[in-house]
Amino acid sequence: MSHSRLLFVALVTLSLAAVAAAFRTVSATASAGSVTPAAPMLAPRSGHTATLLPDGKVLIAGGMRRNQDFYKSAELYDPANGKFQPTGEMSVGRVGHIAVPLSSGKVLIAGGWIGQGGTDSAELYDPSTGKFTVIARLTARRGRPSATLLADGDVLIAGGEERDNESLASAEIFHVKTLSFQPVGSMHHARVSHTATLLGDGRVLIAGGYAGSVTASAELYDPKRGTFSETGGLSTARCKHTAGLLPDGRVLIAGGSDSRGWNGNLSSAEIYDPQTGKFTPIAEMNESRFKLPDEAVQLASGKLLVAGGSKKVEVFDVASGKFLLAAGELSAPWHFMTETKLRDGSVLLAGGYPNNPEATAETWIYRTK
Numbered sequence: 176m177s178h179s180r181l182l183f184v185a186l187v188t189l190s191l192a193a194v195a196a197a198f199r200t201v202s203a204t205a206s207a208g209s210v211t212p213a214a215p216m217l218a219p220r221s222g223h224t225a226t227l228l229p230d231g232k233v234l235i236a237g238g239m240r241r242n243q244d245f246y247k248s249a250e251l252y253d254p255a256n257g258k259f260q261p262t263g264e265m266s267v268g269r270v271g272h273i274a275v276p277l278s279s280g281k282v283l284i285a286g287g288w289i290g291q292g293g294t295d296s297a298e299l300y301d302p303s304t305g306k307f308t309v310i311a312r313l314t315a316r317r318g319r320p321s322a323t324l325l326a327d328g329d330v331l332i333a334g335g336e337e338r339d340n341e342s343l344a345s346a347e348i349f350h351v352k353t354l355s356f357q358p359v360g361s362m363h364h365a366r367v368s369h370t371a372t373l374l375g376d377g378r379v380l381i382a383g384g385y386a387g388s389v390t391a392s393a394e395l396y397d398p399k400r401g402t403f404s405e406t407g408g409l410s411t412a413r414c415k416h417t418a419g420l421l422p423d424g425r426v427l428i429a430g431g432s433d434s435r436g437w438n439g440n441l442s443s444a445e446i447y448d449p450q451t452g453k454f455t456p457i458a459e460m461n462e463s464r465f466k467l468p469d470e471a472v473q474l475a476s477g478k479l480l481v482a483g484g485s486k487k488v489e490v491f492d493v494a495s496g497k498f499l500l501a502a503g504e505l506s507a508p509w510h511f512m513t514e515t516k517l518r519d520g521s522v523l524l525a526g527g528y529p530n531n532p533e534a535t536a537e538t539w540i541y542r543t544k
Contacts, residue, residue, distance in 0.1 A: 207478075207499035208543040210488045210524065212506075217250045217259050220526040221534040224274035225513035226282050228302045231255075233515050233523055234262070234282055236300070239270045241532040245289065246270075249300070249307075252525075252538075254517050263306040267296055273322035275330050277351055283330060285349070286317040292338040293318030297349075297356070310354050314347045321371035321469065323379045325398050331359075331379055333396070334366045342367045342386035346396070346403070360402040364392045370418035370469050371396075372426050374449050380406070380426055382447070385414040389434045393447070393454070407453040410445050419471030419479040419491075424449060427479055427491055429498075432465035437530075440465045440484065444491070444498070460498045462487045466510035474543060475520050482524050483512045488541060506537060514541075 216235060223238025223246070233252040239245045245268035250259045265284060272287025277299075284307065285297035293316035298307045313332065320335030320343075333346040344365040347356050362381060369384025379396040381403070383389070391412035394403045409428065416431025426447040433439035442463040445454045464484025471479040471491070479491040481498070485508045488501040509527025516522050522541040528534045 206492075207490045207501045208474075208541055209502035210482075210505065210539050210541045211503055213523070213538045213540045214257050214259065215536040216252075216525060216538060217261060217536070218246065218248060219534040219536040220246065221509075221511045221528040222270035223513060223526055224272060224284070225252075225515040225523065225525055226274045226276050227515055227517070228276070228282070229280045230302065231518045232302075233517070234274070234300060234302070235259070235513075235525065236274055236282075236284060237265060237269045237272055237287065238526065238534065240534050241528075243290065252523060254519070254521075254523075263300070263304075265307050266298055266309050267294065269294060269296075271319035273320060273332065275322050275324050275349075277324075277330075278328045279351070283322075283349060285313055285322075285332065286320050286335060288318040288336075292316060293336050299354070311356055314356050314358050315343060315345055317343060319367050321369055321381065323371045323373050323396075325373070325379075326377045327398070329398075331371070331396060331398070332356075333362060333371060333381060334369060334384065336367045340387065342384075344386075348401075359396075362403045363394055363405050364390060366390060366392075368414040370416060370428070372418045372420055372470070374420070374426070375424040376449065378449075380418075380447060380449075382418060382426075382428055383409055383413045383416055383431065389414045389432070407447075407451075409454050410456045411441065411443050413441055413443075415465045415467065416441070417467040417469065417471045417481060417483075419473055421446070421479070421493055422473070422477040423493070427471060428454065429460060429471065429481055429491070430464045430467050430484065458497045461489055461500050464508070468512065468514045472514050472516045472522050474516075474522075476543065480514060480522055480541060482514050482522075482541070483527060484508055484510055488524070501541065503539075505539060507535070509535060509537075 220238035269287035317335030365386035366384030413431030462485035512527030
């Protein structure tokens with residue numbers, strides 16, 4: 176065969192491969208929804224919280240503009256008009272705190288960093304008045320702990336940092352009826368930047384994080400006994416990852432970083448099976464990413480949304496066991512952004528910071544169609 180004939184065949188083969196690849200990308204994108212820009216917040220924020228309120232609005236609280244420039248301010252996103260409006264101020268500027276919607280309709284705000292260390296301050300936001308009210312203090316100062324709303328309406332708060340590089344193994348319960356905090360059994364491992372996922376049987380899966388080094392350890396909190404027990408370890412040590420409950424009761428763990436920090440962003444993912452107590456690696460994400468929202472949003476289809484740490488947004492498709500890229504993209508690989516599922520099934524993506532200290536006020540809306 177002549178050189179020209181070989182070249183022609185090669186070009187045709189490459190062209191067909193390119194068409195096929197493009198078709199696969201379009202198909203995957205079409206089934207994974209899309210992300211489009213929305214109105215900006217009133218202030219640029221990263222490390223803030225975003226909580227869905229009973230009336231469908233979203234409370235955006237705290238966060239930072241840049242290092243050591245923390246916000247007391249809060250604002251509300253109204254899906255009806257797609258705009259943000261100011262609301263009451265917290266008692267203290269904080270970042271890396273928790274925000275948990277309670278059965279009363281109020282929101283528990285607690286912990287976080289207020290400077291070089293964590294805080295034990297806590298307060299309640301009342302949507303009916305738009306005000307924050309200081310309540311009893313946490314039993315420990317906690318920067319970036321995990322918080323899990325339990326089946327009985329109380330809240331498990333675990334780990335975090337008391338000061339820089341001083342991770343905690345202790346945990347406590349917020350009792351919604353008495354508005355008080357009570358210590359419970361400590362975790363087997365101190366950790367911060369871990370995930371905590373409520374399982375179908377009421378237990379809580381605590382996974383990953385770091386305390387001097389990144390850990391692959393995982394444990395279960397049993398609310399009936401108030402104790403932690405170790406379970407199978409992650410296949411990959413990771414922190415600042417995301418976790419989400421799947422429709423079948425298993426838990427997806429994805430992304431994060433290893434001990435190399437910014438140079439160790441992970442695209443790997445795995446699934447925890449409560450029946451076996453084991454983690455199993457699965458297909459990787461399309462993008463490596465870390466500093467993610469703690470909880471991956473479960474969509475009406477059962478797919479899980481993963482956003483942040485990359486310009487691309489993707490969903491985990493339970494049926495195929497693969498990650499699919501959504502159409503559109505963010506303006507930068509925003510870290511420590513928030514994702515909040517709205518009543519209509521869309522998801523508000525807000526804030527974060529890129530590879531520099533300056534946060535953004537930009538937001539986006541993810542839609543399944």
